[in-house]
Amino acid sequence: MTLFLGIDAGGTSSKSRLTDEHGNILGSGHAGPANTRIGLDALHATLLDVSMQAIQAAGLSTEDTGKIRCGMGIAGITRMGMKPKIQALTFPFANVQLTSDAMIANFGAHMGGDGAILIIGTGSVGLVKRGEDSFSIGGYGFPISDEGSGAALGLSAIRHALRALDGRTRPSPLSQAVTKQFDHAIPRVIAWMDDAAPGDYASFAPLVMDYADLGDEIALSIVRDAALHVERFIETILSRGAPRCVLMGGLAERMRPWLRVRIVAQLQDALGDALDGALILAGRPIGSGASRR
Secondary structure, three states: OOEEEEEEEOOOOEEEEEEOOOOEEEEEEEEOOOOHHHOHHHHHHHHHHHHHHHHHHOOOOHHHHHHEEEEEEEOOOOOOOHHHHHHOOOOOOOEEEEEOHHHHHHHHHOOOOOEEEEEEOOOEEEEEEEOOEEEEEOOOOOOOOOOOOHHHHHHHHHHHHHHHHHOOOOOOHHHHHHHHOOOOOHHHHHHHHHHOOHHHHHOOHHHHHHHHHOOOHHHHHHHHHHHHHHHHHHHHHHHOOOOOEEEEOOOHHHHHHHOOHHHHOOEOOOOOOHHHHHHHHHOOOHHHOOOEO
């Protein structure tokens, strides 16, 4: 029996799922970031690691990997010249198909059918699929893009916290919670910034959302601004002819209550997740439906 392995390699974490042709889950795995920004060697190692976790969880041997058809959705693969470099990497599978993490999320949300997604996680990107055509909206990378994302929320929180330490603005419970992580010392913030990745900024997003829920003035301002960006994304996606739109990503459920009712009313539920999309990319029959245990 042919086996199918799906991998969702994102900016914050990577996940894998191994199924049979009927969609029954045989094993899964979880590892750290696996986007192209970490470098090819680190990316290759993480992809192999998360793959082997699923294979070992299924109780398969090394020889069984030759029966596996694999689909990988990798954050940053659309960067110039990146896909050919990843295609040149060695994997022990019968077949490997590659695309972006956004595309597998779209495949999963609509189980291979037409539609659009807006991913709000570490970054943000809209992706519309109509027949054989697809195009993205936004998602050009942090900090020049990724509006409404976790990284954008974190960046705004850090900026406010620094201004509060300078005395340029009033401290708030949010700014104090942020600067506490740096012992309220600006040099520590700067040292952190020198090596901070988008995921590091996004790690502050739950804090921003929590303080917005508590009524913190600055947190409210940050979240409301992010919600406006998300709404504009959705309006643009629908105006481009998408038959249905799904809000996805780690920040999606927390952001949904901040959106206007008429915007939320235009959203649809996902039929599957990004790993289902990766499995569809790998060649698993679409008629098998979403993965199941």
